[in-house]
Amino acid sequence: MVFDGVGRPLRAEQRTIPQPGPGQLLLRVQACGVCRTDLHLLDGEVEIASPPRILGHQIVGTVVAGDEDEDGRRVGVPWLGWTDGDCEYCTSGRENLCPNARFTGRDIDGGYAEYALADERYCFPIATDHPGEQVAPLLCAGLIGYRALRMCGEARRVGLYGFGASAHILAQICRWQGREVFAFTRPDDVKAQELALELGAVWAGPSADAPPEPLDAAIVFAPDGTLVPLALRALAPGGTVVCAGIHMSDIPAFPYSILWQERVVRSVANLTRRDGEELLALASRAEVKTHVTTYPLELASTALEDLRAGRFTGAAVLVP
Numbered sequence: 001m002v003f004d005g006v007g008r009p010l011r012a013e014q015r016t017i018p019q020p021g022p023g024q025l026l027l028r029v030q031a032c033g034v035c036r037t038d039l040h041l042l043d044g045e046v047e048i049a050s051p052p053r054i055l056g057h058q059i060v061g062t063v064v065a066g067d068e069d070e071d072g073r074r075v076g077v078p079w080l081g082w083t084d085g086d087c088e089y090c091t092s093g094r095e096n097l098c099p100n101a102r103f104t105g106r107d108i109d110g111g112y113a114e115y116a117l118a119d120e121r122y123c124f125p126i127a128t129d130h131p132g133e134q135v136a137p138l139l140c141a142g143l144i145g146y147r148a149l150r151m152c153g154e155a156r157r158v159g160l161y162g163f164g165a166s167a168h169i170l171a172q173i174c175r176w177q178g179r180e181v182f183a184f185t186r187p188d189d190v191k192a193q194e195l196a197l198e199l200g201a202v203w204a205g206p207s208a209d210a211p212p213e214p215l216d217a218a219i220v221f222a223p224d225g226t227l228v229p230l231a232l233r234a235l236a237p238g239g240t241v242v243c244a245g246i247h248m249s250d251i252p253a254f255p256y257s258i259l260w261q262e263r264v265v266r267s268v269a270n271l272t273r274r275d276g277e278e279l280l281a282l283a284s285r286a287e288v289k290t291h292v293t294t295y296p297l298e299l300a301s302t303a304l305e306d307l308r309a310g311r312f313t314g315a316a317v318l319v320p
Contacts, residue, residue, distance in 0.1 A: 001112040001300040002052045006044035010055070010112070010301045017115050020066035025120050027075065030132035032111030033058030034295075034303045034316035035140050035165070036223065037079070040247045041106060042304060048106055055300075056318070057081075057104035058139040059111035059118070060132035066120070074132075075123040076280075078139045080271055081108045082119050096147075096270035103270070112300050114320045124276050127284075137290045137315035138283055141165035143271045146279040148219045148244040149173065151266060155217035155240070159184060161207055161231055162222030163192040165315035166244065168199060169288055170219070175200035176286035182211045184227075186310065195291065195313045210234060219244050225251035228265060229258060237261035244268045292317045 001010040020026045038055045040046040059077035083090050083098040090098050104110045109117065126135055145166040152158060158174055159182040160167040171181045183196030183204040193204035203212055207227055214236035220227050223245045229252060231241045238261065246269075259265070291314030295303040303316045 001054065001297060003042065003048060003055050004052050006042070010042075010304075012298055015113075018117050020117055023120055024066050024117050025063050025075065025123060026065035027059065027061030027077070027116050027118060028064050029059055029061045029111050029114055029116055029320050030074070031060045031136040032056040032318045033136035033140060033165070034300070034307055034318060036307065037140070037246050038105065039304055039308055040223070045247045046106070050107075053106065054109040054111075054113050054116075055105045056111035056113070056116075057106075058136045058141070058317075059104070059116055060126055060136050060139070061111070061116060064115075074126045074128055075118070076126045076135065076139045076276075077104055077111065077116065077118045077123055078143060078271060078276055079103050079105070080273070081122055093272070093274070096272050096275075101270070112297065112318060114297070122273065124273075124280055126280075133292050133294055133317040133319055134290050136317050137165050137169065137292065138280060138288070139276070140271075141315055142169045142283060142288070142290075143275050143279050144244050144268060145170035145219070145221070146173070146282070147271055147275050148242045148268045151242045151268065152217035152219070152240055155215075156180060157182065157211075157213055157216045157236075159211060159215040159218035159231060159234055160196075161218060161220040161227045162224075163189075163196050163204070164221060164313075166221050167219075168195060168291055168314050169283070171196060171199045171201055172288045173282060173286050182213075182215060184209075184230075189310060191313050192310075215239055217242065220248075221245065223248045225249040229254040232258040232263060232265070235263050238263065240264040240266065242266055242268060246270075290315055294319050296320075
């Protein structure tokens with residue numbers, strides 16, 4: 001399913017199966033998660049410099065070529081697809097900020113396809129005892145949530161603004177770690193609130209509502225800048241608001257008084273391979289269960305529009 005340009009629907013195209021180059025793996029795609037970043041790419045809020053491009057960066061696939069053993073092992077492919085390895089960011093453990101990085105589904109053809117190529121160095125081993133569609137959302141929704149949570153330090157009371165793919169994974173991790181989760185949703189999204197409570201949240205309600213207790217940290221997953229002042233108002237002194245999206249609408253002006261007392265606002269950018277290794281191990285120990293709605297590959301555009309409209313809870317996954 002091919003992206004040709006902003007404002008144009010994804011297009012089905014039959015291509016020759018690609019052949020791996022040095023260091024690459026050819027994967028038969030088992031599942032590919034549908035991410036809000038894909039909507040930002042589709043809408044031009046995050047630029048694709050050289051269309052046409054195959055979207056999709058939460059790929060679970062089996063290796064069919066490029067591996068000396070070609071043993072059918074299973075791997076996961078995340079958003080970060082390549083870095084230069086020698087810039088000041090890569091050499092200081094911050095490869096997520098590499099200025100020359102290439103990203104799966106934006107600079108490199110992704111997983112909205114039956115086959116995909118990936119740089120072996122940026123793939124994660126995936127156990128074979130979990131369905132691919134259950135694992136796929138961990139590879140971005142799970143990863144960005146985990147990186148955002150690391151920025152919250154030892155926060156005990158954590159607010160999650162926007163209870164979608166990332167938040168429903170992170171809520172389970174927080175519960176396993178002994179943290180308290182407060183879920184904030186659209187005013188009428190009763191299903192998301194019910195899912196949050198089912199997954200262990202101690203409170204769930206509309207984003208404009210104040211939580212019953214001040215928060216130690218808040219993570220804003222929804223790409224809505226108006227949520228940042230709301231999250232700041234919900235924080236205890238010394239708390240942190242983490243903006244976890246790759247794109248967000250403008251943050252409105254707010255009084256200094258809600259930032260005062262050493263409150264912090266910061267953002268998350270991309271991920272590192274260390275994040276992936278740690279999150280996948282943690283998700284296994286915490287027995288994270290993803291809630292997924294599956295779509296056949298040819299309904300990729302439908303899945304994206306359902307995501308935009310909030311027609312499902314949890315995550316959407318394409319299954320070729």
